[in-house]
Amino acid sequence: xxxxxxxxxxxxxxxxxxxxxxxxxxKALKCVAEKLAEKKDEIFAENKKDLEAAxxxxxxxxIVKRLKFDxxxxxxxxxxxxxxxxxxxxxxxxxxxxxxxxxxxxxxxTCPIGVIGVIFEARPDALxxxxxxxxxxxxxxxxxxxxxxTFTNRILFGIIYDAVIEAGFPEGCMLQVExxxxxxxxxxxxxxxxxxxxxxSNAFVRYIMDNTHIxxxxxxxxxxxxxxxxxxxxxxxxxxxxxxxxxxxAACNAVETLLIQRDEELIGKLMPKLVKALAExxxxxxxxxxxxxxxxxLAKTEAxxxxxxxxxxxxxxxxxxxxxxxxxxDTVDEAIDHINLHGSHHTDxxxxxNSEVAERFMQLVDSAxxxxxxxxxxxxxxxxxxxxxxxxxxxxxxxxGPVGLEGLVTYKYKLVGHGQIVGDYASGKSSFHFKDx
Amino acid sequence: xxxxxxxxxxxxxxxxxxxxxxxxxxKALKCVAEKLAEKKDEIFAENKKDLEAAxxxxxxxxIVKRLKFDxxxxxxxxxxxxxxxxxxxxxxxxxxxxxxxxxxxxxxxTCPIGVIGVIFEARPDALxxxxxxxxxxxxxxxxxxxxxxTFTNRILFGIIYDAVIEAGFPEGCMLQVExxxxxxxxxxxxxxxxxxxxxxSNAFVRYIMDNTHIxxxxxxxxxxxxxxxxxxxxxxxxxxxxxxxxxxxAACNAVETLLIQRDEELIGKLMPKLVKALAExxxxxxxxxxxxxxxxxLAKTEAxxxxxxxxxxxxxxxxxxxxxxxxxxDTVDEAIDHINLHGSHHTDxxxxxNSEVAERFMQLVDSAxxxxxxxxxxxxxxxxxxxxxxxxxxxxxxxxGPVGLEGLVTYKYKLVGHGQIVGDYASGKSSFHFKDx
Numbered sequence: 001x002x003x004x005x006x007x008x009x010x011x012x013x014x015x016x017x018x019x020x021x022x023x024x025x026x027k028a029l030k031c032v033a034e035k036l037a038e039k040k041d042e043i044f045a046e047n048k049k050d051l052e053a054a055x056x057x058x059x060x061x062x063i064v065k066r067l068k069f070d071x072x073x074x075x076x077x078x079x080x081x082x083x084x085x086x087x088x089x090x091x092x093x094x095x096x097x098x099x100x101x102x103x104x105x106x107x108x109x110t111c112p113i114g115v116i117g118v119i120f121e122a123r124p125d126a127l128x129x130x131x132x133x134x135x136x137x138x139x140x141x142x143x144x145x146x147x148x149x150t151f152t153n154r155i156l157f158g159i160i161y162d163a164v165i166e167a168g169f170p171e172g173c174m175l176q177v178e179x180x181x182x183x184x185x186x187x188x189x190x191x192x193x194x195x196x197x198x199x200x201s202n203a204f205v206r207y208i209m210d211n212t213h214i215x216x217x218x219x220x221x222x223x224x225x226x227x228x229x230x231x232x233x234x235x236x237x238x239x240x241x242x243x244x245x246x247x248x249x250a251a252c253n254a255v256e257t258l259l260i261q262r263d264e265e266l267i268g269k270l271m272p273k274l275v276k277a278l279a280e281x282x283x284x285x286x287x288x289x290x291x292x293x294x295x296x297x298l299a300k301t302e303a304x305x306x307x308x309x310x311x312x313x314x315x316x317x318x319x320x321x322x323x324x325x326x327x328x329x330d331t332v333d334e335a336i337d338h339i340n341l342h343g344s345h346h347t348d349x350x351x352x353x354n355s356e357v358a359e360r361f362m363q364l365v366d367s368a369x370x371x372x373x374x375x376x377x378x379x380x381x382x383x384x385x386x387x388x389x390x391x392x393x394x395x396x397x398x399x400x401g402p403v404g405l406e407g408l409v410t411y412k413y414k415l416v417g418h419g420q421i422v423g424d425y426a427s428g429k430s431s432f433h434f435k436d437x
Numbered sequence: 438x439x440x441x442x443x444x445x446x447x448x449x450x451x452x453x454x455x456x457x458x459x460x461x462x463x464k465a466l467k468c469v470a471e472k473l474a475e476k477k478d479e480i481f482a483e484n485k486k487d488l489e490a491a492x493x494x495x496x497x498x499x500i501v502k503r504l505k506f507d508x509x510x511x512x513x514x515x516x517x518x519x520x521x522x523x524x525x526x527x528x529x530x531x532x533x534x535x536x537x538x539x540x541x542x543x544x545x546x547t548c549p550i551g552v553i554g555v556i557f558e559a560r561p562d563a564l565x566x567x568x569x570x571x572x573x574x575x576x577x578x579x580x581x582x583x584x585x586x587t588f589t590n591r592i593l594f595g596i597i598y599d600a601v602i603e604a605g606f607p608e609g610c611m612l613q614v615e616x617x618x619x620x621x622x623x624x625x626x627x628x629x630x631x632x633x634x635x636x637x638s639n640a641f642v643r644y645i646m647d648n649t650h651i652x653x654x655x656x657x658x659x660x661x662x663x664x665x666x667x668x669x670x671x672x673x674x675x676x677x678x679x680x681x682x683x684x685x686x687a688a689c690n691a692v693e694t695l696l697i698q699r700d701e702e703l704i705g706k707l708m709p710k711l712v713k714a715l716a717e718x719x720x721x722x723x724x725x726x727x728x729x730x731x732x733x734x735l736a737k738t739e740a741x742x743x744x745x746x747x748x749x750x751x752x753x754x755x756x757x758x759x760x761x762x763x764x765x766x767d768t769v770d771e772a773i774d775h776i777n778l779h780g781s782h783h784t785d786x787x788x789x790x791n792s793e794v795a796e797r798f799m800q801l802v803d804s805a806x807x808x809x810x811x812x813x814x815x816x817x818x819x820x821x822x823x824x825x826x827x828x829x830x831x832x833x834x835x836x837x838g839p840v841g842l843e844g845l846v847t848y849k850y851k852l853v854g855h856g857q858i859v860g861d862y863a864s865g866k867s868s869f870h871f872k873d874x
Contacts, residue, residue: 012774015801099823104811106821113833114803194833209650215834243858337449362851364452366551374541374854383862384543384850385535385871396550396631396847397652398835410833414799415823416506417811419673421680425820434822 006175007115007142007192013172013268014114014140020169022089028135028167033081034158035163036128040074042161046151047124062250069124069152077128082389084136091138091404096413099435101425104417110409112138114194117186118390119208121200122146127153129388131160131174137408139143142175142193144183154178185213197391197403202318217403219394221344222252223318224376227361229352230263232268236373237351238277241324243375244349246281250320252392253347253369253379257316259335260291264327272298279306280322286311287326292383317343332357336364343367345394347401348380368394368401440622443612444552444579444629448607451551451577457606459526465572465604470518472600473565473593477511480596483588484561491585496534499687506561506589514565520824521573526843528575533850536872538862541854547846549575551631554623555827558637559583564590566825568597568611574845579612579630591615601689622648634828634840639755654840656796656831658781659689660755661813664772664798666789667700671707673810674788675714680812681786683718687757689829690784690806690816694753696772697728699765709735715761717744723748724763753779768793769794773801780804784816784838805831805838 020028036043047069054064059279062117072092096108116139120126126225127145134141145153157176163196164173177186186193190213197217198208205220228237260270275298278285286309292310316325332350339348347369350361362370369379379402381389386404393399399407424430457465473480484506491501520773533545553576557563571578582590594613601610614623623630627650634654635645642657663681665674681692697707712735715722721744722732729747736743753762768771769787776785784806787798799807806816816839818826823841830836836844861867 012777013779015773015803018803019800043686100815100820100822104815213646215652215832217834233856239856239858243860247858247860247863336452340449340452358853363456366452366455367849369850369852371852372854374852374857377859377860378541378852378854378857379850381538383859383869385537385755385869395652397654400847401850410837412804413806413816413838415806415811415815417809417815418796419670419676420811420815421676422684422812422814422820423680426684432822434818 001177001182001405003177003182004189006172007189009172010115010175013170014112016170017140017173018091018112018114018138020138024168025136025138026085028164028169029081029085029132031163031167032132032135032160032210033078035159036074036078037168039155039159041064042068043152043155045139046155049151050149059148063122066121066123066153067149073125073150076340077125077132080129080388081132084132084405086388087136087405090136090409091162095411097437099437100415100432101420102433104415104420105437107414109414110411113408113410115140115142115192116408117142117144117189117193117196117214119144119183119196119198119200120146122148124149124152124156127156127201128160128388131157133390133405133408134174137405139408140173140175142177142186144177144186147180147181150178170340179428184211187214190214199391215398217393217395217398217407218391219344219346220250221318221394222254222346223256223316223342223344224253224346225257225259225335225339225343225348226255226376227259227329227332227339227348227350228261228266228270229332229350229354229357230261230266231354232266232270232358233353233373234273234350237270238273240349240351240373240375241274242277242281242322243323244377245283245322247375247377249322251377253376255376256318256325257324258324258325259329259338261332261335262330267294267328271295272307275299275306278327282322284308284323285326286315286323288313288328290328291326310434318344332361333364336361340364340366345396346392347371347376349374349376368392438614438619440614440619441626441629442831443609444623444626446578446609447552447612448629450607451549451609454610455528455549455551455575457575459528461605462573462575463522465513465601465606466522466569468503468600468604469569469572469597470515472596473511473515476592476596477508480506480589480592482868483592486588487586496585500559500585501699503560504586504589508696510562514562517566517825518569521569521842524573524824524842527552527846532848534874535759537869537873538867539870541852541857541874544851545848546851547848550845550847551627552579553845554579554581554626554633554651554659556581556620556633556635556637557583559585561586561589561593563636564593565597565764567827568594570825570827570842570845571611572601572787574842576845577610577612579623580607580613581614581623584617587615621648627651636828640826652835654830654832654844655828656689656781656783658755658831659691659783660693660753660779660781661696661783662696662772662776662785663692663779664700664766664769664776664785664787665703665707666695666769666787666791666794667698668791669702669703669707670786670790670810671710675709675710677786677788677810678711679714679718681814682720682759682761684812684814686759687813688814690813691757692813693755693762695761696766696775697763697765698769698772699767704706704765705733708732712736712743719759721745723752723760725750725765727765729764739848744832755781769798773798777801779801782833783829784808784813786811786813805829825838
């Protein structure tokens with residue numbers, strides 16, 4: 001397959017998909033959900049092939065867990081599709097309706113972005129979620145999943161594609177590419193692909209961003225911070241830190257850096273509990289010398305097995321593992337400056353009972369998500385009530401944070417007149433009156 | 438000046454500017470307007486130096502017209518600032534307010550993008566407009582204007598900067614760079630500059646896009662089309678084509694390609710009038726052989742001095758001159774396909790009295806602006822009632838079309854809880870209820 005030729009065909013099909021009615025798009029989704037349920041045994045059989053290959057190749061258990069597509073995951077993706085059907089149509093919303101002059105009417109209408117390339121990790125449920133979001137929002141996806149789920153992806157894509165065609169979508173409205181080298185072909189399709197959404201490792205996303213002229217939405221790093229203020233509730237702080245680090249350690253919204261106010265009372269109360277909790281959960285602490293000096297003193301009496309290491313704060317980074325960095329800061333403003341300069345503008349939390357300090361933090365921290373007294377792990381499209389997400393964006397352009405349907409739409413301006421020319425407005429013969437309707 | 442160091446300082450100042458109240462931002466704008474009026478003689482004196490240098494260097498008259506900053510232009514930019522003050526605050530708008538669960542509240546709030554690099558042509562009024570839009574929207578601009586207006590830019594920037602500082606903005610909230618090589622330094626400031634807006638020639642914008650990892654908003658080409666349908670009002674068609682070509686020939690929203698329905702009656706009525714009008718206005722026609730054959734026959738009887746040339750449609754392009762391409766198409770769908778594949782997704786118009794055909798065109802043409810029965814020249818922030826524009830975007834990501842205040846904002850998600858962790862939702866101990874407030 002020559003990717004460019006297929007994508008070029010898709011480009012001409014995309015406006016037709018964009019013009020499909022809300023009913024037609026919802027019908028297609030229902031059709032997808034039905035077919036997935038009907039063909040579940042075939043899907044599981046193909047998934048077994050991927051799992052067998054993974055076992056042969058000695059793939060790690062954590063990854064195998066993601067590859068697996070079973071009754072539970074099928075139920076979840078079907079529930080997701082059904083939820084998408086109930087959401088408001090993101091397309092065709094009039095967001096501006098203005099009479100520029102008598103008989104010259106400007107409207108701004110939301111519409112699909114068009115052709116979207118999504119490159120995602122080896123997770124069959126991701127293929128279904130991304131496809132569903134694209135169908136709901138009238139976009140044409142080019143899908144490239146992880147190679148470890150080739151068999152499962154192939155049957156899932158086939159089922160979804162057949163279902164949308166049966167529901168009246170035009171041929172060529174979805175495309176799957178399977179070969180890794182086809183990613184490079186896709187990256188060269190600027191002018192045809194409107195948006196790329198890469199998901200995966202920092203290095204992979206960076207590679208995509210560095211090797212294409214197509215706009216890219218997503219995130220490379222996820223260096224999330226938790227700042228513990230002197231007015232923090234200590235138990236909330238420890239509990240939230242543990243959840244943010246351990247609930248899904250490899251996630252981009254897991255916490256990587258703790259900033260703790262340099263307050264004697266806070267440090268006196270927090271550190272023993274924190275050290276104990278980290279030790280019990282097998283989390284290694286990489287702190288500045290000042291932090292480690294405190295920990296060292298505590299470790300002798302309470303921490304037992306806590307593993308720790310003194311590092312320079314310039315070595316703080318995204319671990320995606322049971323390791324956390326820590327340093328003390330004098331004020332909330334020092335925490336804010338650290339986060340804005342060293343963070344990745346993903347999700348950062350403050351733990352405090354002081355609402356004034358919390359407001360300052362949430363106002364000045366320049367991240368997609370700014371939280372008070374809850375875990376950074378909440379940064380997720382499903383948990384925000386978006387039904388699903390195609391990814392999380394740390395860019396400030398277009399969509400920011402978890403990206404659901406709203407991030408998959410753009411708009412166009414429609415202007416209807418009856419022969420108006422700009423010359424008449426330039427000469428003063430006509431003039432604008434700008435009436436919002 | 439080391440641009441990176443200055444921009445790094447600006448990055449830490451940007452959240453403070455983002456937190457300025459609506460009143461403070463409006464006060465700053467009023468202060469700018471007052472100071473500009475007060476210091477007009479000094480401004481005109483500096484502008485005279487630029488004009489003298491232009492005369493010495495033999496700069497073309499059309500460009501000198503843009504360099505000139507006189508009473509009229511000063512009045513216009515001050516009127517623009519006063520209009521901006523009256524517009525709704527784009528910052529701090531709550532666009533989502535949702536209780537995820539009891540005591541866990543998610544809000545989405547609009548906020549400034551942050552640090553924005555704007556590289557613009559030699560037009561002093563552009564410097565004032567862009568600065569004003571950034572002040573109104575709480576953004577920190579790095580401004581690089583055309584070298585032909587160095588003296589004028591320097592004094593204007595100084596006046597604006599002093600005014601905003603006087604109004605309480607933090608030091609370093611605006612930056613001007615003057616050297617061409619500093620553009621390359623700016624392009625390397627990814628992670629510090631959030632958005633680049635280049636204005637200027639196709640080649641220049643393309644250079645910026647190809648040499649930075651910072652998101653770029655703008656447009657390279659502006660290949661705008663007018664499609665004349667068989668149900669067109671002939672006089673409207675000719676009048677609109679002339680306006681779209683001649684009212685400001687060098688503008689990105691000037692028409693470059695005419696698509697005319699291959700309908701005997703239409704061609705019979707339209708072509709004589711069109712040929713005559715083009716000839717009278719000194720517009721050269723570069724048509725397909727079929728078009729030129731028709732024109733040739735007409736030229737003998739009516740056109741007189743019409744200059745024309747037969748070319749292949751693959752040679753159609755952006756002229757920014759008194760030249761227009763033309764070809765015949767069988768249907769509106771053929772016109773749509775041509776525009777979607779060969780256009781630049783800027784602004785495209787249909788001339789027809791048939792509303793069904795117009796709707797099809799406006800639905801399926803994938804451009805920032807789709808017009809019926811009016812000139813493509815209306816694609817402009819001022820004419821849309823946005824007060825001013827920082828540029829026009831042909832991207833479908835973030836802002837599309839003329840970009841005013843709304844295109845200079847992003848949003849952040851704020852989540853406030855009282856100790857909630859994701860583990861409790863994963864285990865089923867807690868569950869989301871998603872209530873929009």
